[in-house]
Amino acid sequence: MEKLLVTVDAIEGEKAALLLRCPEEERPLAVVPLAMLPEGVSAGDILSLSFHAEPELTEEARARVLALHEKLLRR
Numbered sequence: 001m002e003k004l005l006v007t008v009d010a011i012e013g014e015k016a017a018l019l020l021r022c023p024e025e026e027r028p029l030a031v032v033p034l035a036m037l038p039e040g041v042s043a044g045d046i047l048s049l050s051f052h053a054e055p056e057l058t059e060e061a062r063a064r065v066l067a068l069h070e071k072l073l074r075r
Contacts, residue, residue: 003048010043021046 005021006029014034019026037047 004050006047006049008037008041008043008045008047011041016041018047 006018007021007026009017009019009026009028011017011034015031016034016037017031018029020029034041041047
């Protein structure tokens with residue numbers, strides 16, 4: 001599996017702007033709280049991302065959407 005890499009583009013206050021590293025360019029990805037990144041990170045650092053399924057959170061979100069959808073249909 002390939003690693004998903006990002007570059008820390010800039011840090012302003014307590015937030016960091018991240019760029020997604022694509023084969024031919026870097027693209028804006030997100031602005032995240034600095035506290036979510038490794039301690040000591042600085043602009044120009046390259047980080048790898050990983051993803052993990054969160055089935056319990058997914059089910060809760062689906063239930064909320066379904067309930068809202070049903071409420072809207074009853075109007």
